[in-house]
Amino acid sequence: VASGAPYEVQEASTVDLSVVRAYPTGSGPSSVVLAPGGQFLVAGINSSTSFDVAVFPVGGSAPVWTYDFGTQGGLEEPNRTADFGLAWSPDRDRIYAVTVNAYNENPTLNVLYPFG
Numbered sequence: 001v002a003s004g005a006p007y008e009v010q011e012a013s014t015v016d017l018s019v020v021r022a023y024p025t026g027s028g029p030s031s032v033v034l035a036p037g038g039q040f041l042v043a044g045i046n047s048s049t050s051f052d053v054a055v056f057p058v059g060g061s062a063p064v065w066t067y068d069f070g071t072q073g074g075l076e077e078p079n080r081t082a083d084f085g086l087a088w089s090p091d092r093d094r095i096y097a098v099t100v101n102a103y104n105e106n107p108t109l110n111v112l113y114p115f116g
Contacts, residue, residue, distance in 0.1 A: 044081030
């Protein structure tokens with residue numbers, strides 16, 4: 001569950017929706033997607049000072065890969081991962097991430113390669 005606050009992605013029990021595990025994101029998460037095969041999850045993060053995408057091993061407590069989109073179009077505010085803006089490729093080679101600027105404008109599709 002990516003809820004914006006607390007600054008973590010939460011894994012919920014399928015029995016009663018209680019929090020089973022939390023993955024710290026440092027800033028408010030905007031999206032989360034489990035990879036095919038269930039070994040990794042990717043979190044989109046609304047951050048102006050840190051990374052915007054983080055890949056965690058399921059059950060881990062720290063990301064194994066991060067990515068920062070930086071700024072676009074001369075704006076002072078950095079780009080961020082759009083709400084619900086993440087998807088894995090079926091072979092888990094790529095992450096598709098839609099970013100927007102600070103005003104929720106200029107959606108851009110980014111293709112990321114976290115494992116090579």
